[in-house]
Amino acid sequence: MSSSSAPRSAGWDLLGSELTVLFRRRRTWAMLVAIALIPILLAVAVRLSSETLAPGEGPPFLDRVTQNGLFVAFTAMIVAIPLFLPLTIGVVAGDTIAGEAGLGTLRYLLVAPAGRVRLLLVKYAGVAMFCLVATLTLAVAGTLIGAALFPVGPVTLLSGDTIGVADSLLRSALIALYVTVSLLGFAAIGLFISTLTDVPVGAMAATVVVSVLAQILDVLPQLAWLHPWLFSHYWLGFADLLRQPMDLSSFGDNALLQAGYIAVFGALAYSRFATKDILS
Amino acid sequence: MSHKSIKWLPAVVVPAVIAVGVIAVPLQAGAAVDLPDKTAQQVLLMVSDSTVTAFSGTVEKTANLSLPAIDLGAEMSGQAGKQGASGSGDAASGALSSVLELLSGLHTARVYVDGSAADGSVTDGSTDGPAKVRVQIQDRMAERNIVSNGSDAWLYDSETDTAAHLAIPAGAAASMKDKMAALDAEAPADVSTPSQLADRFLSEIDPSTVVTVGTDGRVTGRTVYELVLTPKATDTLVESVSISVDSETGMPLQVSVRAAGQKDPAFQVGFSSVDYGAPSADLFDFTPPAGATVKELALPQTPANHAAPDVAAPDTARPEVPxxxxxxxxxxxxxxxxxxxxxxxxxxxxxxxxxxxxxxxxxxxxxxxxxxxxxxxxxxxxxxxxxxxxxxxxxxxxxx
Structure with a gap:
């Protein structure tokens, strides 16, 4: 009993301390505050501006915000996905292994036997948790500021049907979940890149570059065959949750795609990290 | 040393397994299907005997017409903004860009049809029957809806937040039925049964077209017979038209048009998923959202032999043709x-x-x-x- 439960509880302890360290960092808080500022700035700008947007002008749903504050969260999500969310996730994921190596603390984390696999899993779980917290921050901040500055009422879906406020909050939560899932493959790439170097800033920058690159490839029509295989392909696919009835097929495709990325880059990260000489 | 190389195994094995899976799964879906042999006439009969009255599914349209690449998105949104001040030039180019948009690229639409209320007449997607129909054309972050519940037809475009409404007169469906009955009565005596109708259809198109049953296959997981129409004319650009018919229900699931000298189908419309259950009834009750611009469309004054309104293309600004x-x-x-x-x-x-x-x-x-x-x-x-x-x-x- 002691032989099997001791490493497991040690794993949970490690996860607990990893999450505590991650969410106590000032940098993490600064990034979450910056994420929350996106919907706030957006809502305040719309509130202060006197001109009314024509339908279809600006980012999707922006023209609806004045009639219904609940749209702030949707618009903020669309605005944040291409650059801001990948940027913050790139910072957290790029820091995972390289950050410890850079600080010279990696050695101490690996004193236990079979510690490398567990450390990778714990680090990845930390990044995944950050993805969830970041998207939820965006959704909650958007809903709150929207409710504070604009009237709140039934939400018109893309299909023209109208749903109530409670249903709309449920869909906001589902959208946050959808976006979290669609960022998991990218987080795995960040983890792998982080095992390649001892310089955290390099890993962060490389991870963010990968996300930008994938999105550039995703808009080139000549590479249409490649698009369904890009981890960023479904980043804006959460619009399918705003249709009536909800279209869950892209959610399934997306989950499968992200699982593939997690498997491939998880395996690469394992092989690289398990064979790495830890000198610091 | 060997210890280290073992640790590199996952990095090789996992991508390899995924690559094999990616290649093998579609191959399995496309595995050879062997259905009982049928003649073209029997397949046609299956279609006309089909009892499917309600279904829902996702339809995908791919066009590969080698059209010159143009930025339709920009044109479209530009048009959408101007459409309000509809000069006839705007309307004409709006219609043109709609047509070009339809003819290019990939489109996905969800289709819901319930004709069970209307004594079993199948209207497979066309909106001129009494069936309840809803078509949702999915765009990026937007959607265009066409809803018809028999008495009202609605068009809704989420990008411009505009809706158009068309009231279908109560008599339209009934008069349609009368006309069909009248047509049946006028028809030559030898087409009184579906099987004779199939015969007649085959003999009518015989001078220009060879009709064969192609290889059995699968569309969206269902086994299908493939009806292939090949032109006898040698100077046409069309190589063949193939219609895939569900082997169980007799419903056409896919139509592909092949162009001479082109490997991929030039134009293909087909289900990527289909469900023969009746769609939920409230899908067909459409109320335009508050705040949307609603435009009433008048039923075009049609000649007597064309009672059904063409709600699929309510091009109000269509120029009068002398x-x-x-x-x-x-x-x-x-x-x-x-x-x-x-x-x-x-x-x-x-x-x-x-x-x-x-x-x-x-x-x-x-x-x-x-x-x-x-x-x-x-x-x-x-x-x-x-x-x-x-x-x-x-x-x-x-x-x-």
Whole structure:
């Protein structure tokens, strides 16, 4: 009993301390505050501006915000996905292994036997948790500021049907979940890149570059065959949750795609990290 | 050393396993299907005997017409903004860009049809029957909806937040049925049963077309018979039209049009998922959202033999076509050429910037060339179109 439960509880302890360290960092808080500022700035700008947007002008749903504050969260999500969310996730994921190596603390984390696999899993779980917290921050901040500055009422879906406020909050939560899932493959790439170097800033920058690159490839029509295989392909696919009835097929495709990325880059990260000489 | 190389195994094995899976799963889906042999006549009978009255599914349309690449997105949204002040030039190019949009790229739509209330007449997607229909064309971050519940038809575009409403007179469906009955009565005696109808259809198209049953296959996981229509004419751009018919329900699930000398189908519409259960009834009750711009459409005054409103294309700004300038069709079958006299061609169409973007200059006019259809705009303003090589269109233009 002691032989099997001791490493497991040690794993949970490690996860607990990893999450505590991650969410106590000032940098993490600064990034979450910056994420929350996106919907706030957006809502305040719309509130202060006197001109009314024509339908279809600006980012999707922006023209609806004045009639219904609940749209702030949707618009903020669309605005944040291409650059801001990948940027913050790139910072957290790029820091995972390289950050410890850079600080010279990696050695101490690996004193236990079979510690490398567990450390990778714990680090990845930390990044995944950050993805969830970041998207939820965006959704909650958007809903709150929207409710504070604009009237709140039934939400018109893309299909023209109208749903109530409670249903709309449920869909906001589902959208946050959808976006979290669609960022998991990218987080795995960040983890792998982080095992390649001892310089955290390099890993962060490389991870963010990968996300930008994938999105550039995703808009080139000549590479249409490649698009369904890009981890960023479904980043804006959460619009399918705003249709009536909800279209869950892209959610399934997306989950499968992200699982593939997690498997491939998880395996690469394992092989690289398990064979790495830890000198610091 | 060997210890280390073992640790590199996952990095090789996992991607390899995924690659194999990616290749093997579609192969398995496309595994050979062997259905009991049927003749073309029997497959046609299956279609006409089909009892499917309600279904829902996702339809995908891919077009690979080798159209010149143009930025339709920009054109479309530009049009959408201007549409309010609808000058006829705007309307013409709006219609043109809609057509071009339909003919290019990939579109996905969800389709819900419930005809069970209307004594089993299948309308497979067309909205001119009494069935309840909802079509949702999915765009990026937007959606276009067409809803018809038998008494009201709605069009809703989420991007512009506009809705259009068309009231269908209560008599439309009934008079439609009367007309069908009248047509049946007038029909020659030898088409009183579906099987004779199938025979007659086959013999009617026999001079121009070879109808065969192709290889059995699968569409969206269902086994299908493939009905292949091959033109006998050698100078047409169409190589073949194949219709995949569900082997259990007799419902056509996919239509592909192949162009001569092109590997991928030039145009393909088919289900990527289908469900034969009745869709939820509240899908067909549409109320325009608060704040949307609602436009009432008047039912076009149609000639007596065309009672059903064409809600699929409510082009209110369609220019009135003078009756003396009706299109002339030369030839029959696949290599027919349609000529539209200069008088009937809206002048805006020729001067349309979009037109000049997609058309190329050729001898005697301008040409819009695709792998299936060529459209020739002669310098004197006449329009020629047909599934034939360009030189035939030019010959037809210079012959008169």
């Amino acid at each position: 009756t003396e300038g009706l299109p002339v069709v030369t030839g029959t079958g696949w290599d027919a050429i349609v000529e539209i006299p200069a008088a009937s061609v809206p002048p805006e169409l020729g001067d349309n910037p979009l037109m000049s973007e997609v058309a190329t200059k050729v001898d005697g006019g301008r040409l819009l060339s695709t792998s299936l259809v060529n459209v020739f705009l002669a310098d004197d303003g006449r329009f020629f179109a047909g599934s034939v090589p360009v030189d035939q269109l030019q010959a037809a233009a210079s012959a008169q």
